[in-house]
Amino acid sequence: MSDPPAPDKKDEEATIAEPEEDQSGDSSDEGGATGDTEMEFLRNLFSQTLGLGSGSREKVLDELSLEGVARYIQSPASKNVICMVGAGISTSAGIPDFRSPDTGLYANLQKYNLPYPEAIFQIDYFKKHPEPFFALARELYPGQFKPTVCHYFIRMLKDKGLLRRCYSQNIDTLERVAGLQGDDLVEAHGTFYTSHCVSFLCRKEYTLDWMKEKIFADEIPKCDKCSSLVKPDIVFFGENLPARFFTSLQMDFPRCDLLIIMGTSLQVQPFASLVGKVSARTPRLLINKEKTGQSDSLMGFLGFGGGMDFDSEKAYRDVAYLGTCDDGCLALADLLGWKTELEELVKQEHTLIDSKDKREKASAA
Numbered sequence: 001m002s003d004p005p006a007p008d009k010k011d012e013e014a015t016i017a018e019p020e021e022d023q024s025g026d027s028s029d030e031g032g033a034t035g036d037t038e039m040e041f042l043r044n045l046f047s048q049t050l051g052l053g054s055g056s057r058e059k060v061l062d063e064l065s066l067e068g069v070a071r072y073i074q075s076p077a078s079k080n081v082i083c084m085v086g087a088g089i090s091t092s093a094g095i096p097d098f099r100s101p102d103t104g105l106y107a108n109l110q111k112y113n114l115p116y117p118e119a120i121f122q123i124d125y126f127k128k129h130p131e132p133f134f135a136l137a138r139e140l141y142p143g144q145f146k147p148t149v150c151h152y153f154i155r156m157l158k159d160k161g162l163l164r165r166c167y168s169q170n171i172d173t174l175e176r177v178a179g180l181q182g183d184d185l186v187e188a189h190g191t192f193y194t195s196h197c198v199s200f201l202c203r204k205e206y207t208l209d210w211m212k213e214k215i216f217a218d219e220i221p222k223c224d225k226c227s228s229l230v231k232p233d234i235v236f237f238g239e240n241l242p243a244r245f246f247t248s249l250q251m252d253f254p255r256c257d258l259l260i261i262m263g264t265s266l267q268v269q270p271f272a273s274l275v276g277k278v279s280a281r282t283p284r285l286l287i288n289k290e291k292t293g294q295s296d297s298l299m300g301f302l303g304f305g306g307g308m309d310f311d312s313e314k315a316y317r318d319v320a321y322l323g324t325c326d327d328g329c330l331a332l333a334d335l336l337g338w339k340t341e342l343e344e345l346v347k348q349e350h351t352l353i354d355s356k357d358k359r360e361k362a363s364a365a
């Protein structure tokens with residue numbers, strides 16, 4: 001169960017530096033996760049621009065290639081793998097990218113009479129006019145929740161005791177369907193898996209099945225305890241990311257031995273900045289249709305260190321596999337000697353999902 005979103009404080013602190021009476025430099029508990037995060041940014045920035053800690057630019061991979069990454073995964077040094085994933089890992093499952101303006105989704109919203117397209121995902125608008133959001137949810141509701149090869153590859157990392165955590169931007173719950181537990185996951189943009197009553201005094205939790213039933217009955221979901229609106233736990237514009245995102249990243253990223261980034265264009269902050277939070281020696285593998293996250297993009301522009309470097313002569317730890325996430329995971333699994341096991345797992349799990357679907361359809365008919 002996730003906590004209710006914290007008040008807007010953290011966001012404000014990240015953008016507006018309010019004058020403080022205490023200038024001792026000790027960012028007390030009030031700064032919370034964001035304060036520490038900023039300190040880390042500054043530390044990274046200084047160490048990279050002043051050449052401090054250059055000794056840690058140690059080459060950990062014996063080769064900057066998928067083969068090099070595979071050999072590293074098989075070595076005892078790689079115990080804590082973190083995956084960072086985005087919409088690209090779910091496209092082969094037929095899940096539309098719910099929030100991205102690139103999918104043409106916003107262009108199809110005229111029928112809802114919104115004041116402007118983004119309003120459909122804005123929390124203030126939703127609380128007054130929930131109908132468009134639920135109509136869209138119904139329209140986009142996946143016919144089937146069938147995780148991809150990539151999802152099951154992450155599950156294999158878990159089964160083999162290598163996965164520290166999977167940080168997902170996706171709200172489609174496919175990581176859970178593939179067998180990751182709540183503790184294995186940080187759903188940075190929330191999830192459809194659970195819903196909560198929007199009343200801060202109530203906050204009653206509801207399941208995905210409950211929500212699905214309301215959505216398809218064309219009913220606006222109302223709390224059966226207090227009659228307030230019930231909202232899926234996805235993060236709307238104007239809401240904070242889950243508190244768990246900030247607390248987990250500080251525990252996980254300093255201990256990360258290998259970062260695998262899949263199916264994300266690293267455009268959405270603060271998620272994108274996570275690639276700079278592993279230690280300077282930690283290898284990073286990108287599996288994506290195109291290279292992304294390089295220093296010449298947004299992060300370099302902002303002066304933050306830690307952007308990806310695949311090609312410069314200083315490149316020493318970043319590897320890019322260009323292609324679909326499923327192909328990348330299969331190629332890596334092949335090098336690890338896991339390919340047959342992965343294919344078997346996918347087949348077995350998909351058969352289970354299909355037979356469950358059949359039973360549900362039969363009982364509905």
Ligand SMILES: [Zn+2]
Nearest residue numbers: 197202223226
């Ligand atoms: Zn309630």
